[in-house]
Amino acid sequence: MTQKVHNVVIVGTGPAGLTAAIYTARASLSPVIYAGLLHGGQLTTTTEVENWPGSEHGVMGPKLMQDMTAQAERFGTEIVYDTITKVDFSGPIKKLWTDSEEIHAKAVIISTGATAKTMKLENEAQLMGRGLSTCATCDGFFYKNKKVLVIGGGDSAMEEATYLSKLCSEVILVHRRDVFKASPIMVDRAKANKKIQFKVPFHVAKLVHDETGVTGAILENSETGATEEVKVDGIFYAIGHIPNSGVFLPYVETDENNYIKVHEFTKTKTPGIFAAGDIADPTFRQAITAAGMGCQAAIQVQHYLEGLEG
Numbered sequence: 001m002t003q004k005v006h007n008v009v010i011v012g013t014g015p016a017g018l019t020a021a022i023y024t025a026r027a028s029l030s031p032v033i034y035a036g037l038l039h040g041g042q043l044t045t046t047t048e049v050e051n052w053p054g055s056e057h058g059v060m061g062p063k064l065m066q067d068m069t070a071q072a073e074r075f076g077t078e079i080v081y082d083t084i085t086k087v088d089f090s091g092p093i094k095k096l097w098t099d100s101e102e103i104h105a106k107a108v109i110i111s112t113g114a115t116a117k118t119m120k121l122e123n124e125a126q127l128m129g130r131g132l133s134t135c136a137t138c139d140g141f142f143y144k145n146k147k148v149l150v151i152g153g154g155d156s157a158m159e160e161a162t163y164l165s166k167l168c169s170e171v172i173l174v175h176r177r178d179v180f181k182a183s184p185i186m187v188d189r190a191k192a193n194k195k196i197q198f199k200v201p202f203h204v205a206k207l208v209h210d211e212t213g214v215t216g217a218i219l220e221n222s223e224t225g226a227t228e229e230v231k232v233d234g235i236f237y238a239i240g241h242i243p244n245s246g247v248f249l250p251y252v253e254t255d256e257n258n259y260i261k262v263h264e265f266t267k268t269k270t271p272g273i274f275a276a277g278d279i280a281d282p283t284f285r286q287a288i289t290a291a292g293m294g295c296q297a298a299i300q301v302q303h304y305l306e307g308l309e310g
Contacts, residue, residue: 003102003104004104005031005093005104005105005106005283006030006032006103006104006105006106007024007029007030007105007106007107007250007305008024008029008031008032008105008106008107008108008301009031009032009033009094009096009103009105009107009108009109009257010024010031010032010034010108010109010111010147010196011033011034011036011084011096011108011109011110011111011112011235012033012034012035012036012110012111012112012113012192012244012277012279013033013035013065013069013079013275014111014113014277014278014287014290014298015065015066015068015287015288015290015291015294016109016111016113016276016277016278016279016291016293016294017033017109017111017276017277017288017294018033018068018069018071018072018277018291018294019068019290019291019292019294019295019297019298020159020217020294020297020301021033021072021075021077021173021294021298022068022071022072022075022077022298023294023295023298023299023302024077024109024298024301025072025075025076025077026075027298027302029301029302029305030053030076030078031072031101032077032078032080032105033077033078033079033080034080034082034083034084034096034098034103035074035080035081035082036081036082036083036084036112048060048061048063048142049064049138049287050137050141050285051138051167051286051288052064052099052287053225053288053290054215061129064287066249069074069102078230078239080098082098082099082100082101083098083099084096084097084098084103084122085097085098085099085247086247087247087248087251087285089124089248089251089270089272089273090251092106092108092272093106094107094108094272094273096108103244104233106272106305106308107272107273107274107301107304107305108272108273108274109266109274109275109276109294109297109298109301110245110248110252110260110268110273110275110276110279110280111275111277111279111290111294112243112244112245112274112279113243113277113279113290114241114242114243114244114259114278114279114282114285115184115241115242115244115245115255115277116134116135116237116240116241116244117239117240117241118134118237118239119136119151119204119237120154121204121206121207122206122207123207123209124207127207127213127281128208130209130212130213130214131186131209131213131214131215131233131234131235132207132213132234132235132237133234133235133236133237134162134237134238135236135285136159136163136164136236136238137163137286138167138286139234139236140163140164140167141167142234143164143167143168143233143234144167144168144169145167145169145174146168146170146232146233146234147168147169147170147171147231147232147233148168148170148232148233148234148235148236149163149171149172149173149195149204149230149232149234149235149236149238150164150170150171150172150173150174150191150205150236150238151174151175151236151237151238152173152175152237152238152239152240153175153176153177153179153180153181153182154180154181154182154238154239154240155181155182155183156188156238156239156240157171157175157182157239157310158180158182158186158187158189158190159186159237159238160236160238161173161190161193161196161238162189162190162193162196164236165193165195165196169194169195170192170195170197170229171195171196171197172196172197172199172232173196173197173198173199174189174199174200174202174203174204174217174219175198175199175200175201175202175203176200176201176202176203176222177200177201177222178200178201178266188236199219199222201222202219202220202221202222203219203220203222204217204218204219204220204235205217205218205219205220205227206218207235208229208231214232214233214234214235215231215232215233216229216230216231216232217229217230217232217235228297239287240257241278241282243257243258243259243260243278243282244279245258245259245260245277245279246258248273251269251270251273252268252269252270252273252275253268255268255270255282257282259280259281259282260275260279260280261280262274262275262280264300265293265296265297265300266280266293266296266297266300267300271304272304274297274300274301275291275296275297276290276293276294276296276297277293277294278290280293281293
């Protein structure tokens with residue numbers, strides 16, 4: 001039996017993948033999405049999203065992904081709840097595999113996102129979105145005039161702490177060493193901020209919570225082992241992200257942190273392979289920018305397929 005060749009396969013179902021699906025489906029390209037392990041991406045682990053345009057009173061992250069999924073399906077998108085484990089993009093027909101299926105496509109949009117690093121602490125998953133966050137830009141507003149804690153020692157941690165200081169009454173920045181990966185100018189800027197208190201060399205040993213969510217943390221001195229409890233309204237992880245790009249090597253080029261490099265908006269180094277959303281965006285990592293890249297990728301796929309026909 002002849003193997004079916006799809007016009008476009010989309011790998012990943014966050015805002016980028018689902019927007020790409022909506023656009024390619026409306027262009028009658030019959031897209032197929034492979035949803036992977038976390039359908040809807042990082043937004044499914046958040047609570048209220050207040051910065052999504054058009055949602056006057058905010059929208060719950062899982063509800064937003066549910067609505068975008070329904071919209072994509074309404075236009076004819078097929079969603080397969082399976083994970084791509086291997087690819088071969090060397091030929092004109094792109095090949096992808098799950099554990100049980102081989103898939104062929106003329107074009108592929110990679111929107112597998114990036115996974116925020118966490119501390120693997122007890123009750124972490126249950127507290128995410130209930131006082132625990134991995135994105136200050138997304139959730140900082142909920143902690144206006146409140147006391148928060150930021151974990152990390154890189155540029156991202158300094159940026160998050162500085163951003164939160166504009167909203168919160170107090171920011172405690174916790175780092176397990178007294179030296180930082182962050183650039184000196186970022187450290188100096190944070191240290192000069194009267195709202196930011198540095199707590200080094202400490203790490204969070206335990207999350208303190210009640211039935212409503214996070215109420216504080218147990219800090220442990222990395223050198224002496226001494227512990228102390230701090231009461232805070234929220235805790236932000238700023239210890240980096242892991243782009244989900246490994247399966248697509250060597251057909252895409254990545255930067256030093258494994259984000260996929262794109263040119264001319266969403267094109268990768270391999271013709272017919274496009275990347276959109278957090279997988280190709282180490283800078284903004286917002287739902288709206290991911291959706292915008294998904295739109296760009298969809299339109300570029302349409303032009304690419306028209307070029308094949310021509």
